[in-house]
Every structure is written in structure tokens, then in C-alpha cells.
Amino acid sequence: MWQKDNDFIIGKEVKEDIETEILIIGAGITGVTTAYNLIDSGFDVVLIDREKFFNETTAKSTGKLTYLQDLKYQEICNIYDYETAKLYYESQKEAIRLVKKNVKENKIDCSLEKEEAITFTTDEKEVPKFIKEEKILEKLEVNYSNVSDTFKNNGVKHLISVKNTYVFNPVKYLKGLLKKIKKSNNIRIFENSIATKIRKDDDYYVAIVNDFEIKTKKIILTCNYPFFIIPGFIPLKTYMEKSYITATKVDKNKKINGITSNYPTTSFRFYEEKDSKFFIYLSNSSKICDKLNFESNYNDTINTAKKITGKKPTYKWTNMDVMTNDFLPLIGRISDEEKDVFIATGYNTWGMTTGTIAAKILVDLLKHKKNKYEKVFSPSRSMNLKKIKNFAVNTLSSNAKAYVLNLIKKNPSWYKNKALVTKEDGKRIGIYFDEEGKKHKVSNICPHLKCFLNFNEVDKTWDCPCHGSRFDVDGNAIKGPSQYNIKIDETNE
Ligand SMILES: Cc1cc2nc3c(=O)[nH]c(=O)nc-3n(C[C@H](O)[C@H](O)[C@H](O)COP(=O)(O)OP(=O)(O)OC[C@H]3O[C@@H](n4cnc5c(N)ncnc54)[C@H](O)[C@@H]3O)c2cc1C
Structure with a gap:
């Protein structure tokens, strides 16, 4: 976008x-x-x-500048304390001020807009967490509300709305x-x-x-x-999270952005430039060791965006970020x-x-x-x-879990536009058969920390479920951490 x-x-x-x-x-x-x-x-x-x-x-982000970040403050309080959550809150508010200052001083035209942000849930079980978050927001003297004049959705069980956050074109x-x-x-x-x-x-x-x-x-x-x-x-301190995003042309910019508290996350915002207005919709946000079915996640995001807007998205993309175990x-x-x-x-x-x-x-x-x-x-x-509740899941076991899921999902049929993982001379090999049925053979082991790679059917890349390295079908490294390629004859250490 x-x-x-x-x-x-x-x-x-x-x-x-x-x-x-x-x-x-x-x-x-x-x-x-x-x-x-x-x-x-x-x-x-x-x-x-x-x-x-x-x-x-x-x-590839959604370009929100906000201190209302799902239910972040209680997550920090759960691991550390209120003082740490307060410092984090202050850091985010200071960052928003800095961006505004830079935009003003350099007269940057980047569609920086003040607007309402909400965190919401459609799951009744999440509501007690919202009550807990509100207590922290009150202590932080954040002016929030539980209603939104702009966001109307019958399925919503609870929401927190603040009016002083921003969006921009990064x-x-x-x-x-x-x-x-x-x-x-x-x-x-x-x-x-x-x-x-x-x-x-x-x-x-x-x-x-x-x-x-x-x-x-x-x-x-x-x-x-x-x-x-x-x-x-x-x-050991981090893991990767991947999301699927769409931008669809719409008639109206509703000047609101939102995110769910439930996992996997859903998020939205609007963007306006010249004569065009877009609804940006993100969903199926999840740890990359959890979800290997890229194509269905991608299609699900596209279909939901279509259902909401009644139109086909103009832009579609994926993005990953580094997550920490202590938030x-x-x-x-x-x-x-x-x-x-x-x-x-x-x-x-x-x-x-x-x-x-x-x-x-x-x-x-x-x-x-x-x-x-x-x-x-x-x-x-x-x-x-x-x-840290999810420590084992997020880091230590991600390797083994991805391996098992990869084996289950292994598709042995030899047909076009498909990939499979196999062994040759005792080495793990990934083979992608392109539209013409031509073979593209690579090593299936990430040079970074030796995790096994999964085939991403949407982007046609080999992706590392542990830390997010990505390789094209010919084995060229296109995203770090790995700096080395996975070409079959030159798998560098
Ligand atoms: C789906 C999604 C939506 C998001 N939306 C938002 C949002 O609305 N608001 C928000 O606050 N945050 C958002 N984020 C988070 C935000 O996008 C990232 O945290 C942020 O962009 C990271 O910035 P960065 O400068 O650290 O990394 P990057 O933007 O990735 O920059 C790192 C740069 O380093 C380069 N690089 C890497 N390796 C090397 C090397 N070996 N040598 C030389 N160069 C190298 C890369 O090419 C890259 O340009 C979102 C994240 C995701 C995944």
C-alpha cells in the first residue's frame, strides 16, 4: 500500500x-x-x-500512531508492575509528539490525521480483561469511553475508545x-x-x-x-508474528481505527489520498510457528474485506514483526x-x-x-x-512444532504450482514445481538457526517459521535474519 x-x-x-x-x-x-x-x-x-x-x-504496516495498543498495559503489569506500564505509556505518547513535531518542522505531507482509536472484542470471555485495562487507563489519567459514535457493530461485547491518536502514511x-x-x-x-x-x-x-x-x-x-x-x-527473547492485510477503495473515510483484543488479531483503519479513500483491513495475525496455512489465511482476509466493503481489495500484502515475550x-x-x-x-x-x-x-x-x-x-x-505464560510455545518449542506440522501438511502429489519437502542423500530438500511444472530445488534448512522451512503458497517463498527469514523459489535470501541463500550447491553456514 x-x-x-x-x-x-x-x-x-x-x-x-x-x-x-x-x-x-x-x-x-x-x-x-x-x-x-x-x-x-x-x-x-x-x-x-x-x-x-x-x-x-x-x-507494510498499517501506519497507526497510537498509545491504545490492544490490552497492552495489563500485559506489562502482569509481568512487571504499574510503574513499568506507565513508562511504556509515556514512551508512546512522547513518540506521537515527536512525529507531530517532525512533520510540522519539515512540512511533511504524509496524511497525518488525529482520530479515534478503539480496542474491541466480540468475545464475552474477554470482557473482564477490558475492565482490568480500564482500571490501569484510569490510573494513567487516560480519557477513554466505552461507546463509539462511529463504530456500530452488534457483535461487539465491549470496547474502549480514545479520541487523541493519529494515523499517517509512514x-x-x-x-x-x-x-x-x-x-x-x-x-x-x-x-x-x-x-x-x-x-x-x-x-x-x-x-x-x-x-x-x-x-x-x-x-x-x-x-x-x-x-x-x-x-x-x-x-530466546523474541518470536515472529505474521499478518495478512488488504486495502479496498471505499466511498467514505470514517476517521476511526480499531483492533481486537482476541488472538489472532483483527485490525482496521481508513486512509485518504487525493480522490481515493481506502479501508485497510488486517486479520489472521498469528505467531508464525502456529499457522502454516498461508493460502487459507490470506483468502480468509480477502474474503472478509470483500464482505465488509462489498468490493474486491486493490492492494493485498503480508507483513511480519518481531515480538517479545515480555511485551x-x-x-x-x-x-x-x-x-x-x-x-x-x-x-x-x-x-x-x-x-x-x-x-x-x-x-x-x-x-x-x-x-x-x-x-x-x-x-x-x-x-x-x-x-511469561507463552514462553515455551513462543520460542523453545516452535522448532519442533513447525516440524511436526510441516510433516502432516506435506503434500506428496507431483503437480504444478506446488511444493514438497523431501530428503535427498540424507539432506532435507524443498522442491517447488512452477506453473510449467519446472522444478526449483533448494535446501529446506534455514541457514540462520537451522529451522526447517515452510512453503508460503501465496507469495511463493520458503519461509522460516522460527524467525521469519524468507527465500525465493530459487533459494535467494529476500528477508533476514538469514543473510545466506539456500541454493542447493551453496548452502552457506
Ligand atoms: C501487519 C503489521 C502491521 C503493523 N502496523 C503497525 C501500525 O499500525 N502501527 C505501528 O506502530 N506499528 C505497526 N507495525 C509494526 C511496525 O511496522 C514495525 O515494528 C516497524 O516498522 C519496524 O521498523 P524497523 O525500522 O525496526 O524495521 P524495518 O522497517 O523492517 O526496517 C529494517 C530495515 O533493515 C534492512 N536490513 C535488514 N537486514 C539488513 C542487513 N543485513 N543489511 C542492511 N540492511 C538490512 C531492511 O531491508 C529494512 O529496510 C505493524 C507490523 C505488522 C507486522
Whole structure:
């Protein structure tokens, strides 16, 4: 949807060795906003992306800027306490203020609109959770209501509505920030520049990018899934969630957005540009280890959007985000030992706000300034695993579960436009038969952490159920964490 507005051409990629003070890897909302905050900072900065800037998770989001995030505050209270939930709430409100300020100062035309947001449920059993959430919202002095003048639906059992949240077009917003970055004297930007390794040499780091070396004092990983530093560290704290989204032309913009509390999640908003109005509808949002039937999830989302609007969707896409087991993002120094390596990830599908506040936290840390969110969002915080209900399901068992489901779903019939998983010479092989019946053979093992890959019938890709790497039918890596392909003769470690 927003990708159609992504016409910003940088025209430069890393083609030689480079030296810098700060290297930012990944130009989604986090990387671009971090670079923006570093304009005229006195630091020499390099910002790179493996493909076009902000064309990944950020461009595939629904573009809501809200602090009403399903039933988030009680989830944080359940694991931590009210004070932590309050800090999270304040971080989201501050992020909205920052986006508004950036839009105003740079006169960015990104359809930023104030509007009502609701969290609702059609399941009676969810209602006690809403009552609990309302108690926290009251303590936070949030002005909410249990009725909406705009959203009328007989099936709804309960809703929470607030009137002061925002929506925008994230790509147009980031284009606005990037224009200013491009004019700065201290920031160099490179697209089509993939980082594959990082090593430490004395008191600096070297990142291998397009087979060249970028020598840097500090590294900031804003690549959504910062895989290559300590592979075992991040996966245990995170899992991936995938959603299916449609945008359908409608006659009226109702200026309201909503999300359900039930799992799998459903969410909606409207978007207006020039003469067109769209209803954006997202559903079947679920952990990627839970749901392997991409095609039926996709069709279900499309059919429901059709039922609601009476029209065929104009745009259809899927998106994935990094989720954390304790509902808080991972932002800051990667560890006490590696003081000059920073990460920002785990936004739990609320990265428009959390990516914005992450950029503020990261720049405060670089400038040795205090930031009140530093401790609660620290990537090295200890998570209280006893209180995290779904920990085993989300991480430890996802591998085994995906494997079993994959075996059950294995389709042995040899016909066109289908894929199967088999073994050859003791190795797991994935074979896709295209429309003409031509075989495309790849390794079925993700080079990242050795999970078995599932075939995504909608996008015709091999997807990793553990951490979201994706490969095309010929084995080329198209989305991280894996930086390596799965071509049959060259399965890199
Ligand atoms: C379905 C869905 C809907 C969502 N809707 C909303 C919403 O309405 N509101 C909200 O607040 N949040 C929403 N989110 C969450 C939000 O989209 C993400 O949290 C956010 O976009 C993440 O931003 P990012 O900058 O961390 O990552 P990205 O936008 O993914 O940027 C990371 C960049 O790093 C690059 N990269 C990766 N690896 C490398 C490498 N090795 N070398 C160089 N570059 C690399 C990628 O190409 C990419 O451009 C949604 C998420 C999903 C899944």
C-alpha cells in the first residue's frame, strides 16, 4: 500500500571500504529516524540498507500512531508492575509528539490525521480483561469511553475508545525525513548494501557490507531482526508474528481505527489520498510457528474485506514483526560487554511509535545523555520467565512444532504450482514445481538457526517459521535474519 509511494532514489551503494564513527544498519522507521536525530550532531554517520530504504516492515504496516495498543498495559503489569506500564505509556505518547513535531518542522505531507482509536472484542470471555485495562487507563489519567459514535457493530461485547491518536502514511513521512538527511554534511546513505558479518578489531568494529569493509567506532542495528551479533541471545527473547492485510477503495473515510483484543488479531483503519479513500483491513495475525496455512489465511482476509466493503481489495500484502515475550521492546546497548553495539527491535507490531522513541533513546545513549526509558527497554534486562505464560510455545518449542506440522501438511502429489519437502542423500530438500511444472530445488534448512522451512503458497517463498527469514523459489535470501541463500550447491553456514 505505502510501497507505491516509495519513489526515493538514493542511487548509491557501498562499493569501497569506508571509515566512519557510527554505522546504522537498516533504514526502516528506526534507522531513518535515528539518522535524522543525528543531523549536525558532530558525529560522522553512515546509514545503509540491504535494499530500498524503508521498503520492509515499515512500508507494510498499517501506519497507526497510537498509545491504545490492544490490552497492552495489563500485559506489562502482569509481568512487571504499574510503574513499568506507565513508562511504556509515556514512551508512546512522547513518540506521537515527536512525529507531530517532525512533520510540522519539515512540512511533511504524509496524511497525518488525529482520530479515534478503539480496542474491541466480540468475545464475552474477554470482557473482564477490558475492565482490568480500564482500571490501569484510569490510573494513567487516560480519557477513554466505552461507546463509539462511529463504530456500530452488534457483535461487539465491549470496547474502549480514545479520541487523541493519529494515523499517517509512514513512507511519505520517512521520505520527508530522508530529504533532510540527504542534505546534511555528516550523514552518508547507501541503498542495496547488505551487512553480512561484524567483527571486532581492537577498539573498533568492521562490518562486511557488499564484500567491502566499513570500519566504525559504533554500530547501531536497526535491521528489525539483529541476527548476527549473538545468535542465541535474541531468538530466546523474541518470536515472529505474521499478518495478512488488504486495502479496498471505499466511498467514505470514517476517521476511526480499531483492533481486537482476541488472538489472532483483527485490525482496521481508513486512509485518504487525493480522490481515493481506502479501508485497510488486517486479520489472521498469528505467531508464525502456529499457522502454516498461508493460502487459507490470506483468502480468509480477502474474503472478509470483500464482505465488509462489498468490493474486491486493490492492494493485498503480508507483513511480519518481531515480538517479545515480555511485551516490551529491546532498545539500547546489546550487552554490558559490547558498549558500542546498539540494537532496537521487538516492537510487538507497534513500531511507528516505538521505532520513533527508539531513535531518541539510541541518540541519547550515543550522546551520554540520561534517558528515562533506558533501563526498562534495555536488551540485557532479565525477563521473569515464570510470569511469561507463552514462553515455551513462543520460542523453545516452535522448532519442533513447525516440524511436526510441516510433516502432516506435506503434500506428496507431483503437480504444478506446488511444493514438497523431501530428503535427498540424507539432506532435507524443498522442491517447488512452477506453473510449467519446472522444478526449483533448494535446501529446506534455514541457514540462520537451522529451522526447517515452510512453503508460503501465496507469495511463493520458503519461509522460516522460527524467525521469519524468507527465500525465493530459487533459494535467494529476500528477508533476514538469514543473510545466506539456500541454493542447493551453496548452502552457506
Ligand atoms: C501487519 C503489521 C502491521 C503493523 N502496523 C503497525 C501500525 O499500525 N502501527 C505501528 O506502530 N506499528 C505497526 N507495525 C509494526 C511496525 O511496522 C514495525 O515494528 C516497524 O516498522 C519496524 O521498523 P524497523 O525500522 O525496526 O524495521 P524495518 O522497517 O523492517 O526496517 C529494517 C530495515 O533493515 C534492512 N536490513 C535488514 N537486514 C539488513 C542487513 N543485513 N543489511 C542492511 N540492511 C538490512 C531492511 O531491508 C529494512 O529496510 C505493524 C507490523 C505488522 C507486522
